[in-house]
Amino acid sequence: MLTNRQADELYQNLSTVADTLKAELSLREDVFDTETTAKYQSLLERKWTSVVRLQKKAMHLESVNMALQSEVDSATSSTNPSKRNQDPASWLPRSPPRHLLEFHQATVNCLAFHPTFSSLASGCDDSVLERTLKGHTKAVLDVDYGGPRGSMLLVSCSADSTIKLWNPADEYKNIRTLTGHNHSISAVRFITSNSGSKNLLVSASGDKTLKVWDITAGYYVRTLQGYTGWVRDVCPSLDGRYLLSAGSDQTARLWDISAAAADPENKLVMTGHENGIRCCAFGPAASYGYLASLAGLKTPPPTNTVEFMATGSRDKTIKLYDTRGVCFQTLVGHDNWVSGIVFHPGGKHLLSVADDKTLRCWDLSQDGRCVKVLADAHGQFITCLRWAPGIVKNKEAEQAGEDLGELQFRCLVATGSVDKVVRIFAN
Structure with a gap:
């Protein structure tokens, strides 16, 4: 016995x-x-x-x-609960979800909100994008919205080693296919810059490289090498100067791809995880005050620079780094591989999902303590997590191509899972 x-x-x-x-x-x-x-x-x-x-x-x-x-x-930390419930900066997802989207026939791998409209793109192992967009021959592994101002595009990448561009304004027709990687492409993101240029993409692949693409010309203009394993995720900084990537070789890397960089492969390597890293994210400027305190800094750094980063790993932990490559905090609580992380646009919280089927909320003002767990977020492994981008307040300025200023963020979060379902959590 x-x-x-x-x-x-x-x-x-x-x-x-x-x-x-x-x-x-x-x-x-x-x-x-x-x-x-x-x-x-x-x-x-x-x-x-x-x-x-x-x-x-x-x-x-x-x-x-x-x-x-x-x-x-x-x-109950707020003195006025009614104001707290109305304050987007304090909102966190809660069960039950607002919407359940049950269209896919296999694992949901990726999600992307349209920046303007109430639309959500999702990619799946069934090799289609929901609307339904057919073109890839294997699993769709990532999607993203972006592109030149006034010409919004949807980009997708796949296990078939291709990247495809779709035009939402023309019934999501496939307008271009980019080839160059020789293995599955696990992540793709549009790159923006201070000059307003949005003609660049970055992709991460199982061929151990990242590639920067000119979507107008239709070819890659730079290949970033250094990984010894699959590159699982990539995240561009808001100013388009830096890339943060995560790989199966247990490292995260910071790349300077600006024109001022003498060597685009001059990189910062961050270590500390005990298994492959599946996801990464830059800390937004709104989080600098909280992250600086966690890092032991007396005053927050300037908000116009890249200062803090987060990574999620198969070792079940989330790590926070500064730009020296120092890990100043490890968030422990998930019982399985961490598959997605995103910073709350209000700056105070970090959200994460994992193969333990939970969505967790970490309070950066309380030493990174886990303050909320949605244990019933999905019935099986959660594969992806996205927060809807902010809404432009000044539509006239956007149409005129001027500086848009501050965005009004939305309390809208989506998760996807092996259970073939997309769940939408909303205020």
């Missing part, structure tokens, strides 16, 4: 204890005859295993209670 280890723990010095007990109670040797011994022989082992099960259940309930208490503490 017991494992060898359990038996050793249970029966250690048991005979000595039994002899001492008999002596103390003045019991005769014939008290425990063969029949009595057989009757109670397995009783102690059954009680022992029952205690072990109860201990595990108690520990689980304690962890659930701790998570709920953290959520209550965080929710």
